Amino acid sequence: MSGSEVVIVGGGVTGLSAGWWLARSGVKVTVLDKFIVGWEASGRNGGGASHYSSPLFDEEQRLWPQMDDLLGYPTEHQKERILIAMTERQWEQYRFVAARHQRLDHPVEVLDVKQVQEMVPLAGDNCFGGVHYKFGGHANPQRSVQAYAWALQDLGGTIHQHSPVTGFETAGGKVTAVKTANATYGCDAVVVAAGPQIPKLMAQLGVTVPLAAARAEMIITEPAPMMPIGGVDGHKLYGRQTMRGNLAYGGGPHEWLDVDEAGPAARPSTPLARNLARRLAELLPKAAHLNVIRSWAGVIENSPDGRPIIDRLTSPDNVVVASMSSVGFGLSPASGHAIHDLVIDGKCSFADIDILKLSRFAGLEPDWRERRGWTALA
Amino acid sequence: MELNFTGTDICAVGGTRSPTEAHYDVVVVGAGPSGIAAALEAKQTGASVLLVDENPVSGALMCNDVPLYFGGRMTAATQNSERMLEAVFMSMPALESAIETEVELLLGTSAWGVYRNGPGLQSLPEQVVGLADAERSWLVGFDRIVLATGARDLALAFPGWNQPGVMGAAALQLLLTRYAAFAGRRILILGSHDLALETALLALEHGLEVAGLVEVRAAPQGSAELVAKLVQARIAIHCGAAIASARGGIDGIEAATLTSGETIACDTICAAVGLIPSIELVDAMHGPRELDARRGGYVPRGEPTVSAVGLCAGLADTGFDHIAYRMDWTRALAEVCVPDTIICQCEEVTRADLLGVQPPNYLTRPAPMCARSLETLLEDGPANPDQIKRLTRAGMGVCQGRRCRDQVAMLLALESGQPFAAIPLASHRAPVRPLPMKILADWHEPAEMEAAWDVWFGIPTQWVPVQDIGTPYEDEHRGMLYTGMYE
Numbered sequence: 059m060s061g062s063e064v065v066i067v068g069g070g071v072t073g074l075s076a077g078w079w080l081a082r083s084g085v086k087v088t089v090l091d092k093f094i095v096g097w098e099a100s101g102r103n104g105g106g107a108s109h110y111s112s113p114l115f116d117e118e119q120r121l122w123p124q125m126d127d128l129l130g131y132p133t134e135h136q137k138e139r140i141l142i143a144m145t146e147r148q149w150e151q152y153r154f155v156a157a158r159h160q161r162l163d164h165p166v167e168v169l170d171v172k173q174v175q176e177m178v179p180l181a182g183d184n185c186f187g188g189v190h191y192k193f194g195g196h197a198n199p200q201r202s203v204q205a206y207a208w209a210l211q212d213l214g215g216t217i218h219q220h221s222p223v224t225g226f227e228t229a230g231g232k233v234t235a236v237k238t239a240n241a242t243y244g245c246d247a248v249v250v251a252a253g254p255q256i257p258k259l260m261a262q263l264g265v266t267v268p269l270a271a272a273r274a275e276m277i278i279t280e281p282a283p284m285m286p287i288g289g290v291d292g293h294k295l296y297g298r299q300t301m302r303g304n305l306a307y308g309g310g311p312h313e314w315l316d317v318d319e320a321g322p323a324a325r326p327s328t329p330l331a332r333n334l335a336r337r338l339a340e341l342l343p344k345a346a347h348l349n350v351i352r353s354w355a356g357v358i359e360n361s362p363d364g365r366p367i368i369d370r371l372t373s374p375d376n377v378v379v380a381s382m383s384s385v386g387f388g389l390s391p392a393s394g395h396a397i398h399d400l401v402i403d404g405k406c407s408f409a410d411i412d413i414l415k416l417s418r419f420a421g422l423e424p425d426w427r428e429r430r431g432w433t434a435l436a
Numbered sequence: 437m438e439l440n441f442t443g444t445d446i447c448a449v450g451g452t453r454s455p456t457e458a459h460y461d462v463v464v465v466g467a468g469p470s471g472i473a474a475a476l477e478a479k480q481t482g483a484s485v486l487l488v489d490e491n492p493v494s495g496a497l498m499c500n501d502v503p504l505y506f507g508g509r510m511t512a513a514t515q516n517s518e519r520m521l522e523a524v525f526m527s528m529p530a531l532e533s534a535i536e537t538e539v540e541l542l543l544g545t546s547a548w549g550v551y552r553n554g555p556g557l558q559s560l561p562e563q564v565v566g567l568a569d570a571e572r573s574w575l576v577g578f579d580r581i582v583l584a585t586g587a588r589d590l591a592l593a594f595p596g597w598n599q600p601g602v603m604g605a606a607a608l609q610l611l612l613t614r615y616a617a618f619a620g621r622r623i624l625i626l627g628s629h630d631l632a633l634e635t636a637l638l639a640l641e642h643g644l645e646v647a648g649l650v651e652v653r654a655a656p657q658g659s660a661e662l663v664a665k666l667v668q669a670r671i672a673i674h675c676g677a678a679i680a681s682a683r684g685g686i687d688g689i690e691a692a693t694l695t696s697g698e699t700i701a702c703d704t705i706c707a708a709v710g711l712i713p714s715i716e717l718v719d720a721m722h723g724p725r726e727l728d729a730r731r732g733g734y735v736p737r738g739e740p741t742v743s744a745v746g747l748c749a750g751l752a753d754t755g756f757d758h759i760a761y762r763m764d765w766t767r768a769l770a771e772v773c774v775p776d777t778i779i780c781q782c783e784e785v786t787r788a789d790l791l792g793v794q795p796p797n798y799l800t801r802p803a804p805m806c807a808r809s810l811e812t813l814l815e816d817g818p819a820n821p822d823q824i825k826r827l828t829r830a831g832m833g834v835c836q837g838r839r840c841r842d843q844v845a846m847l848l849a850l851e852s853g854q855p856f857a858a859i860p861l862a863s864h865r866a867p868v869r870p871l872p873m874k875i876l877a878d879w880h881e882p883a884e885m886e887a888a889w890d891v892w893f894g895i896p897t898q899w900v901p902v903q904d905i906g907t908p909y910e911d912e913h914r915g916m917l918y919t920g921m922y923e
Contacts, residue, residue: 336878337889
């Protein structure tokens with residue numbers, strides 16, 4: 059497809075990675091974003107890169123250690139993770155998770171309290187134990203998303219920020235152009251990776267994509283002394299220590315929202331910061347004196363089964379739709395590769411991703427959100 | 437896996453609200469003259485009124501230049517919280533009359549967030565303000581909130597500004613008038629508008645030496661009456677000059693050199709070029725605000741349930757264009773700053789790295805990274821301080837951007853050739869005061885919170901390894917990791 063044009067709707071981490079992969083293949087890529095690249099959930103997340111439940115896992119693990127070199131920009135990728143149990147129930151659950159990893163040949167080690175404290179100096183003797191994942195890791199979402207954008211530009215790709223997509227032009231069962239308020243971009247293929255805005259955009263093409271949006275939030279502390287492994291989870295929190303030392307953690311209740319074509323109207327954080335602070339103070343008691351200096355929220359979308367949708371449609375047949383269902387950041391090196399393959403060959407070259415097809419929701423009840431209680435509060 | 441949905445997502449916010457400890461008809465934040473007046477006025481209508489003030493601020497916060505730019509020039513007395521509490525209370529006689537009218541007064545108590553329902557948030561049972569003292573944090577509901585949070589210092593970078601003894605006028609005034617805890621003796625003041633002139637006169641009243649005033653414009657900017665008083669006191673106003681550098685020793689500032697070449701001995705350099713209305717709470721709650729150059733910056737637009745009084749609502753409008761004045765200072769100091777001049781002290785971001793949009797120096801900078809700059813970033817869209825923050829970390833530190841956010845915005849305006857008004861306001865986020873995790877923490881949360889707490893969405897199929905789908909392992913996974921959400 060060299061020389062042809064692919065328009066990517068959405069300059070989040072998924073769209074940008076796809077664009078970068080396509081640009082590497084010599085495809086002319088144009089990315090359209092409603093605001094600034096990575097301004098929604100792609101730049102507002104925990105930075106985790108350890109998605110063992112995904113068919114894209116192996117590719118995710120293969121690529122992350124190379125990403126700084128491949129992109130030419132720093133992503134702050136760091137290897138490995140530790141999961142710390144703070145209650146007896148968590149200890150039971152986390153050991154179950156460890157056993158599952160062992161069964162799946164993922165390298166893990168179960169840690170006693172002393173070992174946890176050695177590897178996580180901010181932890182206390184109030185934990186039950188931990189699990190060391192000798193795989194996975196984390197990176198800086200904001201830096202990584204800009205790295206994809208810049209790398210894509212370095213390969214000749216174009217990014218138009220402040221360019222919300224308003225619709226499509228179709229002919230002969232294909233999308234022939236993508237429209238914004240001020241311009242029309244002719245294309246040979248389209249990738250729709252617009253996060254929570256996907257359903258309303260795809261409805262314009264007569265395609266139903268079941269996604270529900272929600273808000274989730276995190277807190278950030280001032281820098282703590284650097285720990286040997288910054289990817290510390292547990293106590294039903296996710297997060298990381300940044301390379302600067304800050305602790306960035308989230309978890310807990312989300313709030314379902316209705317999001318229209320324009321995207322989230324706001325991303326307010328809430329007093330949940332107090333509940334996050336409590337759990338983080340319990341998880342890392344030697345950091346409990348540190349100041350919380352920010353909180354923020356992001357809006358992410360989920361599919362009915364919580365798994366991504368990465369699919370090339372049959373009609374129009376030059377459209378790939380991609381929602382990572384709230385786990386997009388870490389998988390981005392691999393999701394971009396898969397999307398690239400679907401655009402070019404109609405098939406993923408490195409993994410069986412049939413389970414991510416949109417058609418699995420063909421029989422979905424129209425009231426699927428209500429049935430799950432995934433509806434916005436009045 | 438067969439799932440029977442219950443119609444309720446117990447991991448969503450529905451049943452897990454944070455309870456408030458009290459409810460007041462009116463909460464007033466800030467017990468300066470305007471806040472006290474607002475509290476008394478509300479009390480006269482029969483309302484229940486809570487008046488909170490963060491003073492005395494803890495010594496630890498002052499060391500981080502929060503909420504004002506103290507520049508390390510507070511005495512050791514500020515480490516004694518009881519003594520400070522007494523000093524602060526005694527310095528404001530009106531506080532006593534407020535208490536007599538049964539306004540509930542809490543000193544040493546900061547308001548770190550205001551929350552209410554709006555776009556993207558509908559789960560709050562009422563609008564609440566988050567409060568914290570030295571021991572704990574809590575939530576208070578209210579019908580109306582009055583923000584009397586005052587104004588904070590505008591800090592400006594020049595070579596040598598990042599050492600003890602460089603401070604702001606609001607911090608100096610607070611230390612002199614309310615804390616009686618200023619550690620300096622001889623002050624060089626930057627600026628010559630009313631703020632600078634008043635600060636100089638106040639310092640003289642307190643028996644301090646004023647080493648002079650420095651003004652980048654050709655003539656003194658403030659009222660003729662105040663200028664005359666300083667002339668009478670034989671205080672020099674160095675016009676048409678900027679500070680070129682400051683040198684110091686272990687205790688901080690010892691002397692400043694002006695662009696005229698003159699060197700002036702001093703132990704304190706007080707930035708009195710401008711005050712910024714303290715709108716952190718308004719902005720963090722997505723309240724409406726607008727730029728008003730004659731009132732000192734962004735000011736709250738006011739709403740039925742959220743009002744601002746005093747300096748928080750804007751500086752007195754005398755027709756003076758504060759933004760144009762600050763931009764003149766920014767332009768003059770841009771001439772004296774070198775590439776290595778630190779702009780963000782917390783994150784040690786230099787001017788070169790800020791304008792080069794370079795990452796912190798613990799990251800490598802391959803050739804493509806080095807080729808990027810503000811100039812290349814501007815090809816993609818207008819300058820946005822929040823994007824610059826993400827890339828450079830300028831404004832991400834423990835002072836919460838107080839020392840650099842305004843300068844960064846002005847530098848972006850200068851370097852991108854845009855008017856200041858075209859640069860978006862960098863976002864403020866709760867907690868708008870740095871709060872120790874153990875103090876912010878809700879140690880008495882309702883049991884429903886824990887019951888509903890999941891690390892992510894609590895979707896039973898989300899984390900089942902792809903190899904396990906359709907095998908008995910899938911049910912085992914659900915049984916072990918998900919409880920209560922689905923039948």
